[in-house]
Amino acid sequence: MPVTIKDIAKIAGVSHTTVSRALKGHAAISAKTTERIQELAKLMGYTPNTVAQSLFSQRTNTIGMVITTIADPFVSKVVEGVESVAQAASYSLFLANSNNNPEQEVAVVETLHRRRVDAIIISASRVGKLYRSQLDQIQVPIVLINNQEEGEYLHSVTIDDVQGAQLAIKHLIELGHRRIGYLGIHNHPKSNKCRLEGYQLALERANIEFEPALVVQLETTYAERGKKGLPLFLEAGATAVFCYNDTTAIGLLTACREQGLVVPDQLNVVGFDDIEFAQYVTPSLTTISQPRLKLGQIAMTMTLDLLKGKTIQDQVLSCRLVTRESTSHLN
Amino acid sequence: MPVTIKDIAKIAGVSHTTVSRALKGHAAISAKTTERIQELAKLMGYTPNTVAQSLFSQRTNTIGMVITTIADPFVSKVVEGVESVAQAASYSLFLANSNNNPEQEVAVVETLHRRRVDAIIISASRVGKLYRSQLDQIQVPIVLINNQEEGEYLHSVTIDDVQGAQLAIKHLIELGHRRIGYLGIHNHPKSNKCRLEGYQLALERANIEFEPALVVQLETTYAERGKKGLPLFLEAGATAVFCYNDTTAIGLLTACREQGLVVPDQLNVVGFDDIEFAQYVTPSLTTISQPRLKLGQIAMTMTLDLLKGKTIQDQVLSCRLVTRESTSHLN
DNA sequence: TTGTACGCGTTATCAA
DNA sequence: TTGATAACGCGTACAA
DSSP states (O other): OOOOHHHHHHHHTSOHHHHHHHHTTOTTSOHHHHHHHHHHHHHHTOOOOHHHHHHHHSOOOEEEEEESOTTSHHHHHHHHHHHHHHHHTTOEEEEEEOTTOHHHHHHHHHHHHHTTOSEEEEESOOHHHHHHHHHHHHOSOEEEESOOOOOTTEEEEEEOHHHHHHHHHHHHHHTTOOSEEEEEOSSOHHHHHHHHHHHHHHHHHTTOOOOGGGEEEOOSOHHHHHHHHHHHHHHTTOSEEEESSHHHHHHHHHHHHHTTOOTTTTOEEEOSBOOGGGGTSSSOOBEEEOOHHHHHHHHHHHHHHHHTTOOOOOEEEOOEEEOOTTOOOOO | OOOOHHHHHHHHTSOHHHHHHHHTTOTTSOHHHHHHHHHHHHHHTOOOOHHHHHHHHTOOOEEEEEESOTTSHHHHHHHHHHHHHHHHTTOEEEEEEOTTOHHHHHHHHHHHHHTTOSEEEEESOOHHHHHHHHHHHHOSOEEEESOOOOOTTEEEEEEOHHHHHHHHHHHHHHTTOOSEEEEEOSSOHHHHHHHHHHHHHHHHHTTOOOOGGGEEEOOSOHHHHHHHHHHHHHHTTOSEEEESSHHHHHHHHHHHHHHTOOTTTTOEEEOSBOOGGGGTSSSOOBEEEOOHHHHHHHHHHHHHHHHTTOOOOOEEEOOEEEOOTTOOOOO
């Protein structure tokens, strides 16, 4: 059993109130007593009990973080951002996986509520219809990452997928490309839709007509997608392909190599995410970098502001183009 | 302010004791009262306050997890394992980054102790001399991952680096290789030392003499290591190279491609870790897979056993060989 | 079957 | 300058 202030009080021959005050340097306690008790506390190995403090103060100084899976590099970087800001502000972080399972998500949110976390940050969930009423009852600030919802306690930080995609297409257009393909996916509807939208917007602005044949959205694994997509793009006469994400893009690079197609000379490839490996593949991948760390940092910063009672605005973070070897001027 | 059992008691016209008992289906309470109160509780949106429960029970049902950085895929997989087992056992997980900074590590352990976590799991730290006394004072089960220390409250789960390395070398020897190189690192002394040891042991068992020229340990980035190491291996006449990890191995693959060297025909390459990208590079990488998820699961399972008062044994987990395209029979 | 009283460790108020 | 007391929300002897 850890040492309590009562234990110290008994030995020091004072009341536990005095100990409590001395330990936090209360002005009313004499310098002598204060010093004596602080030394005694150290000697006895006293550690304040946060649980008791929380019960009294009605604040736990904890944040609940709900994620789909921590094994996703995107998620883990976001968590890193959240944790670092939280730790610096003396908040501890509860990590709870939902495994992308709605029921489990409801369950972990319930657990966090029982633990009386001061706020909740939710990454990539489907909140929406699922358990809005649950969240509304918790009466605690909630910050959603990459997911918008309206509500008194709901706030959000999101990545600007549309802007990111536009960045990619604009880059390719500036390099002289006109026949640009989009290699999309099926299981992540929202961001895929936004990236496709950015693709179309950028083309429109450059007065390039949209061609359905240049958009390929296959229902298969990330790695397979490149193999199956490549012939379709070649048939459609694409000179460049913008991919939903880096993993898809790397699959496409692999397919090119297998077909003896040289990137970027015969085909330009752009990814999205800037995962670590984008820089190591050959040729290294031009891609759109999402500020993942910043996403987490800002989410937590917003949370702190909310806890201070400030009113805050939802935030949308811009992406950045990272130019590497997989894109080049069209000959 | 959340609803408390007193609030319910007031409205139900009973004592809070009755409410407390009714809510957990205590046998002494009449079925009628029980049902009435449970319904009322649901109606009022009652959620038990874990903080108060913990103060009474002297158990928080929380685990503190100390890691260097969650952004490391190895770490995040371990955390996933820990969290899943913890969640299934109704434990919540505090995540605390140390950034590989000893002072910060001491600080977060202190924080976890204040929060009265029931146990602590520490991944890849340097515990040792640094703050053993601190840990000893906490008087709570501590499970170390990939790090052994002796102590009443200290336990450990580790990966068998030596066995893993032997697996790799044995595989190469079976393929007919005799001149096998080791591409090591400098900043991770322990595991690098073990893998080198496994390398040497395997050679010894096959009666192949150890040649210092075949061991290259460069102080540079993972990616650069391959480029700088390749000429040294070629000079030493290596037909295969076992690399400290996959990132290093992929750097070597890249260097080979740049030099026009065909893998595996002209050089075999083996990695360690089996990171996700090992299967996507060309040629796909033969490597040693560490049971990272299992590492976390077992660490948490051991922790649960300790919390139940069982006596447990430290565990050493074996690695597994994953054969892919970067290795082949020596012509 | 239900209620009273107390304690878990801490902090704040009020009185001395 | 210090101490007695109550309170935070809950659970459990013990009493009724």
